[in-house]
Amino acid sequence: MSSEALTSSEYIKHHLEHLTWGHLPDGGWGIAHSAEQAKQMGFWSFTVDTVLMSFLLGVVFLFIFKKAAAAATAGVPSGLVNFAEWSVEFVEDSVKGSFSGKNTMIAPLALTVFFWIYLMNWMDLIPVDYVPYLAKAMGVPFFKVVPTTDPNATFGMSIGVFILVLYYSVKIKGLGGFIGELTLQPFGKFGLPANLFLEGVNLISKPISLALRLFGNMYAGEMIFILIALLPFWIQWSLSLPWAIFHILIVTLQAFIFMTLTIVYLDMAHQEHH
């Protein structure tokens, strides 16, 4: 809800601004207090809220599953172990469905990707005003609670996946095989520049589409929550409730899509011919 002191556009801008820590113009290191300041910090700065929330949620995921792993025995499983095993089975089925190679890293990777993104996306369902106002009360100028609305987070993950794609492409096909794949198809060796261009775009588009799809969905979702919050408080529920319910689907779907595409891209990296 907009207060008298803020215009609608200021309100939206405030809610979309990350808490950035970096090199200030006056020489020291500190928190940026405005969007311009954050922009001026350049590359060597950190969005503290993203790092904090994603780390926290990643640790929550690992903690819960580590607890389940410690309790997992061949005996009758308890509730938490049951849930963990169900998740593991669900991921394993997904991997079996789309990954034809043999690599023990893929399934744990997919599990981590899914639950980490899932938890980060869930932060979108926290009412949009709660966290920024709480932060303001504690003297923190900005705080965006959904890490997946920060392209740094989504690109961070997709670059991780991209590095793995490159690593396994070279490992499985050999450097020559990988370069051959990039240059010798689809037009044969005489169409080399065209091949390189097409395959290059194909390769580069993988991490970009992976990151932007997730970022775009979550950013748009959050944007709509913020816009709904501009309405008078007594009518907000009529839009925010349906959107939140619909958003539960998006939250799950985006995590699932990211996981599935990660598996598919790594499967492509493992295939000799495609």
Add this chain to the structure above:
Amino acid sequence: MNINATLLGQTIMFVMFVWFCMKYIWPPITNAMGERAKKIADGLAAGERGKNELELATKRSVEILHDAKHKAAEIIAQAESRAGQIIDEAKTGAKQESERILTGAKAEIDQEVYRAREALRDQVAALAVAGAEKILRAEVNAAKHAELLKTIQAEL
């Protein structure tokens, strides 16, 4: 919404989380699941085996029962034949015994008859002598005619 060094931090975090999951979370859970699957499979196999064993045992027990019946019948038949044999033996024994007793009795009777006949012969001889004595009185001397008397005796 600026791209900054958070990107690197997020990539490192991503790699660390995946590594942790791969090292400490995935193996125990999948191992436990695999072990449980094996345990269940073993249990089912054991159940199946138990069922088979029960079937075999039932079959064997029927066989044993059949054998036992057969053997019992055999023993009864043997016992019967043995009983028959014993009875036969007893019969023959009794017959032999009775025959022996009979022959003994007969021999005794024969002996008795012989003895009686001898006694009778003596008595008849004496009677004859006494009759002759009475008839001949003085003329007849017992010592003189002893030889004669003996021949008569033998003829008798």
